[in-house]
Amino acid sequence: MYYVGIDVGGTGVKAGVVDESGRIIAKATIKTAVEKGADAVMEDMAEVAGQAVEKAGLTMEEIEAIGIGIPGVLDPATGIVPFCTNLGWHQVPVIERMHELTGRPIYVDNDATVAALAESVAGVSAGVKNSVFLTLGTGVGGGIVIDGKVYSGTHGVASELGHHITHMGGEKCTCGNRGCWERYASATALIRMGKEAAAAHPESALAKFTDLTAKDVVDSAKAGDETALAVFDQYTEELALGMVNIINFLDPEIIAIGGGVSAAGEFLLEPIRQKLKKYVFYKDLPYSEIKLATMGNDAGIVGAAMLGRKDA
């Protein structure tokens, strides 16, 4: 059986035909015409899905279902996107409209949840019942897989792991609260911490960058710069303690890490593992493994497609 996955981003729409096992057969992409509004973008989504199906040598009738990953909040049951800042959408009935345009069963979920499903079907968490996926980028996105299925909660708003509060009264967050984990554990946070440290330590390698990136902080730490190492140590501390919270809530078998900061690889994971050893509640019992996500840019297409698999 074949499925189509559509990954809708602020700059591009990617569609792919995916088989039962999560392998991509054919792909097509188009720029996201955000300025033309939701209806035009959905017509493009249907168009690019059709192109991918044609490239795969199939017809739309041979597609079991179409899954869509949206960069925002939505109710997977009704398929209505109440708002999506990146796309400028408001109260958009995605399932209804995309079904009209394609004639196929439509499934939607948010992009982090979709990526979690991709890792769970064909990536680092393949075959694992309970897993959590984290994406460390501008913010911290989270996806939860329980019993092999994506868990979206009662009202579709679960797994907002970046907005769980680890520092009550701390840094102001975009969500209106203070002290959300993503203020301390995102790439944005790593950059902020790096800039603060650079200002305090003009002798540091960090002070030489005019527009410091998360990669600059990581590279400077790898090169042994003391200030960068201290910043990175604090950053992995924040990450590790948030992961303790994930373990104390959900006790997943694997916590998979993706997103920009995950490019640091084992240099990122090893200190987290060392810290978790100290911080987990039950020190004599096994606990979650921390691994790098492996699906990369394909996660959006594959995960969206797998939303249509009956057992996912």
Place this chain on the structure above:
Amino acid sequence: MYYVGIDVGGTGVKAGVVDESGRIIAKATIKTAVEKGADAVMEDMAEVAGQAVEKAGLTMEEIEAIGIGIPGVLDPATGIVPFCTNLGWHQVPVIERMHELTGRPIYVDNDATVAALAESVAGVSAGVKNSVFLTLGTGVGGGIVIDGKVYSGTHGVASELGHHITHMGGEKCTCGNRGCWERYASATALIRMGKEAAAAHPESALAKFTDLTAKDVVDSAKAGDETALAVFDQYTEELALGMVNIINFLDPEIIAIGGGVSAAGEFLLEPIRQKLKKYVFYKDLPYSEIKLATMGNDAGIVGAAMLGRKDA
């Protein structure tokens, strides 16, 4: 069909025969002979289960399964309790031994999880797919029900909600970490905050108690004492923000509150609901209802019994 539930506490062992719907048919209790060790306590557990079955006018062969709630960590799959401070147990094979003693299929889980199941089968969360149960006592215990089943995680250590960190670097916790939610949201925390406020405000009603209890703080706040009201306001703030974390992780339909502090009733719940309105991530979408648990002291027996129900 009939089930036996056994609620093992540090002072007493309670057993009850429970029907399919979570109704208790007969009960029996015995003091917990902690000093005699795990084997003696398990013999007493089998004994008191037998007494309850006899009172119900049944024989052990008519009992579908026996469920046991343990006040500590354990692996529900193997039934081994690695350690339980309250009972002084270490590496106790509860399923194996209790099966030898009773001949019935045995299920075990920790007491907060068992209480969550009781509320989900026959209490405030009856008929609800996803719910969280919190017990506000000496610590903060948590139980998670997903899709009508208790969720214990991959290694049996999920739902340690009291030990999720809300104040990184904050108050030292019994678990070795700092800033765990239960340091701010338990009855113990309410007492600590009350004592600190009493010392700072000798004019307060709180300063009149020689051995301040959580109930004293609640009663003084209800009576309008300004210091007590400020303490209670801070306490409900801590509770509400931890519940925001529960919502951002799990988006349950209901968060049910039990334990000593829940005796404050609507006086506790109303400020939490007001604060949640401000703090939830998606302010235009529906979110968890906050309700009082209704099973009281029977939660342990009923929830343990329901562990044996095939669909629970």
